[in-house]
Structure formats: structure tokens, C-alpha cells
Amino acid sequence: SQTIHQWPATLVQPVGSPLSLECTVEGTSNPNLYWYRQAAGRGLQLLFYSVGIGQISSEVPQNLSASRPQDRQFILSSKKLLLSDSGFYLCAWNRARNTEAFFGQGTRLTVV
Amino acid sequence: DAKTTQPPSMDCAEGRAANLPCNHSTISGNEYVYWYRQIHSQGPQYIIHGLKNNETNEMASLIITEDRKSSTLILPHATLRDTAVYYCIVRDPGGSQGNLIFGKGTKLSVKP
Numbered sequence: 001s002q003t004i005h006q007w008p009a010t011l012v013q014p015v016g017s018p019l020s021l022e023c024t025v026e027g028t029s030n031p032n033l034y035w036y037r038q039a040a041g042r043g044l045q046l047l048f049y050s051v052g053i054g055q056i057s058s059e060v061p062q063n064l065s066a067s068r069p070q071d072r073q074f075i076l077s078s079k080k081l082l083l084s085d086s087g088f089y090l091c092a093w094n095r096a097r098n099t100e101a102f103f104g105q106g107t108r109l110t111v112v
Numbered sequence: 113d114a115k116t117t118q119p120p121s122m123d124c125a126e127g128r129a130a131n132l133p134c135n136h137s138t139i140s141g142n143e144y145v146y147w148y149r150q151i152h153s154q155g156p157q158y159i160i161h162g163l164k165n166n167e168t169n170e171m172a173s174l175i176i177t178e179d180r181k182s183s184t185l186i187l188p189h190a191t192l193r194d195t196a197v198y199y200c201i202v203r204d205p206g207g208s209q210g211n212l213i214f215g216k217g218t219k220l221s222v223k224p
Binding site: 006034038042043044045048088090092100101102103104105106108 | 146153157159213214215217
């Protein structure tokens with residue numbers, strides 16, 4: 001069966017510090033991978049998606065970047081965090097268009 | 113932007129059916145309707161999806177109108193654990209392969 005792992009579960013970082021969140025998927029190959037962010041009390045916003053190794057598309061301009069160094073690994077990064085980067089970050093995957101997506105348990109990031 | 117409209121909140125008595133409506137009047141012919149739910153501080157969980165026919169699985173039923181401009185998610189016997197935010201989503205044809213664009217959802221409160 002397929003599983004998705006996301007870590008850490010919670011993170012408190014000072015303004016201006018770097019960020020690296022990691023997501024890995026097991027039990028499937030060549031998944032579509034996604035990073036979403038959910039600000040407090042708001043819906044999920046798609047940040048990045050990837051259809052293959054090294055292929056990253058950004059949905060919104062922002063202070064974050066994403067990379068996919070391996071088929072089942074998706075990394076969300078920032079060189080210098082802003083207060084506005086605080087939120088609940090979710091990684092997700094699916095096999096192809098019009099198939100259901102499966103989400104990780106999320107990382108709650110607080111920038112102080 | 114999300115292409116669906118949902119009521120912001122609903123209440124349901126435990127043991128009763130919960131009927132969650134969704135309007136998607138601009139849905140195109142190839143777009144599927146997906147339902148997810150998010151229990152507080154967890155990643156969204158896939159519930160069900162459909163194109164034009166009604167669908168049923170172990171979690172819920174999905175009723176799609178003949179013109180496909182609206183749908184209803186039915187939880188036949190709601191329990192307290194069904195309290196969550198329920199998202200109705202149509203796949204974005206202008207986005208990437210398999211993108212899911214989330215709106216604000218309906219917060220369902222199941223009461224004893």
C-alpha cells in the first residue's frame with residue numbers, strides 16, 4: 001500500500017532563518033507531488049506541484065521554493081523565513097489527473 | 113480561485129443523515145467532482161468523487177444533478193467523528209495535471 005510521510009510535525013523558526021520540509025511517498029512510482037499551505041482559519045492554497053524529477057511548477061509567487069531530487073521525494077525550502085510564512089503545510093500525491101489525492105499529516109510552522 | 117460554492121457551516125444530529133450541498137455551475141464536461149474532509153489539524157482525507165453518475169462507497173454517497181451544476185454529499189448516519197470541514201472540489205483544467213483547488217468548505221458539526 002502507498003503511504004506518504006511528512007516531517008517534522010511542528011516547527012518553530014525565527015524570522016530570517018532557513019527552512020527545509022521533506023515529504024516522501026512509498027509504494028508507488030512517478031507520482032504527482034504537491035505542496036499546499038493552510039493559513040489559520042483559511043482554506044488550502046496550492047504552492048507547488050511536480051509531475052517528475054526536477055520538474056517544479058509554482059502556482060503563486062512567494063518566498064518559498066520546491067525541489068524534487070528523487071522520484072518520491074519533495075522538498076519545500078526557504079532561504080529566509082518571513083512571519084507571513086507561518087501556517088500548516090501539507091504534502092500530497094496522486095497518480096494521474098482525475099484521481100484522488102492523498103495527503104500527509106502536515107507540518108505546523110510558526111515563524112517568530 | 114475555487115470553482116465551487118458551499119455553505120460555510122452546517123449542524124447535524126448524531127445518527128441522522130448529513131446532506132452537504134455544493135454548487136459548481138461552471139463545471140466543464142470533463143471535470144470531476146471530488147469531496148474531501150479535514151478534521152482539525154490533520155491532512156485532508158479523500159471521501160468520494162464522481163463525474164455524472166451517483167456514487168456510493170463505505171464512507172458516503174455522492175448525488176450529482178443531471179445538469180452537473182450541483183451535487184450533494186450524504187453521510188447516511190453521522191457520528192461525532194464526522195465533525196470536520198468538508199471540501200467540494202472540481203479539478204482545475206487550467207492548472208497542472210491532477211491539481212485540486214480547495215475553497216473554504218463547509219464546517220459540519222455533528223451534535224449528540
